[in-house]
Amino acid sequence: MAQSVLLTGAAGRVGDAILGGLAHEHEWRFLDRDPPTEEYPGEFVVADVTDETSVRDAMDGIDVVIHLAGDPRPEAPWDSVLTNNIDGTRTIYEAAVDADVEKVAFASSNHAVGAFETDERTPGLYRVHDEFRLDGTELPRPGNLYGVSKAAGETLGRYYHDEYGISVVNVRIGNLTKGHPPIDYERGQAMWLSYRDCAHLFDRCIEADYEYEIVYGISDNDRKYYSIDRAREALGYEPQDNSAEHD
Ligand SMILES: NC(=O)C1=CN([C@@H]2O[C@H](COP(=O)(O)OP(=O)(O)OC[C@H]3O[C@@H](n4cnc5c(N)ncnc54)[C@H](O)[C@@H]3O)[C@@H](O)[C@H]2O)C=CC1
Numbered sequence: 001m002a003q004s005v006l007l008t009g010a011a012g013r014v015g016d017a018i019l020g021g022l023a024h025e026h027e028w029r030f031l032d033r034d035p036p037t038e039e040y041p042g043e044f045v046v047a048d049v050t051d052e053t054s055v056r057d058a059m060d061g062i063d064v065v066i067h068l069a070g071d072p073r074p075e076a077p078w079d080s081v082l083t084n085n086i087d088g089t090r091t092i093y094e095a096a097v098d099a100d101v102e103k104v105a106f107a108s109s110n111h112a113v114g115a116f117e118t119d120e121r122t123p124g125l126y127r128v129h130d131e132f133r134l135d136g137t138e139l140p141r142p143g144n145l146y147g148v149s150k151a152a153g154e155t156l157g158r159y160y161h162d163e164y165g166i167s168v169v170n171v172r173i174g175n176l177t178k179g180h181p182p183i184d185y186e187r188g189q190a191m192w193l194s195y196r197d198c199a200h201l202f203d204r205c206i207e208a209d210y211e212y213e214i215v216y217g218i219s220d221n222d223r224k225y226y227s228i229d230r231a232r233e234a235l236g237y238e239p240q241d242n243s244a245e246h247d
């Protein structure tokens, strides 16, 4: 069923992947601090996610928020992730609960658990026969301050779910690249998320019923060290791509 969806960070790569598959499936409103450089299939609000007034206005009549806006750089400095990622996510949740939004899908990251990739585990971890899996029940283990900000975003979701009942799914996105998996990069191939699977996964975040979830957002790669079982069970995610098919 078509839903009214607010997509923050719409002008970025993940937004592009989502709209590539779902532009005509839902009623969209977009928010980004960068103005659009092309036509979007819905109202486009140019605003910063830390601007409470603009975010509250953008939330009016919305059923589901897909919150992508933030600094995506693994090497991002603390000032930037504190403002754009942590405060921005808090601003989104405050406005969402006040507007009676049903669900928020939060773009978390592999970097929230990057420090599980110890010297002892790698590079074996990235290879097909290694059986180590993270499944979303483990505690965060960030390897950088960007990862800390994503773990904080997941925890903000936990709080707003428990306190206000809003449905929350945190998608620990792997490595989104268009057309094919990263080349000569085993880690990136193990956590590849194709554009097609990305659109489908966020469609399931819009449509499925859930309470509070942490899932991994990768394609069905032979090499994987993230389990996609929870995404399948909780959301009905059925990925079609596999980085091994591009070897
Ligand atoms: N691309 C990937 O492989 C992965 C992305 N993610 C997460 O997904 C989200 C989107 O990432 P990408 O599309 O790759 O990044 P991107 O940089 O291509 O897009 C991010 C968008 O957010 C906007 N933005 C940033 N800060 C903002 C603010 N304070 N207010 C309003 N808009 C703001 C930017 O203008 C940009 O259009 C990020 O939260 C990132 O951490 C997580 C894991 C992997």
Ligand SMILES: O=C1O[C@H](COP(=O)(O)O)[C@@H](O)[C@H](O)[C@H]1O
Pocket (backbone or CB within 6 Å): 071, 072, 073, 074, 109, 110, 111, 173, 174, 175, 176, 187, 188
């Ligand atoms: O969270 C993110 O992860 C991806 C993949 O990480 P990388 O360390 O393999 O590059 C990254 O490309 C993206 O920019 C980031 O937001």
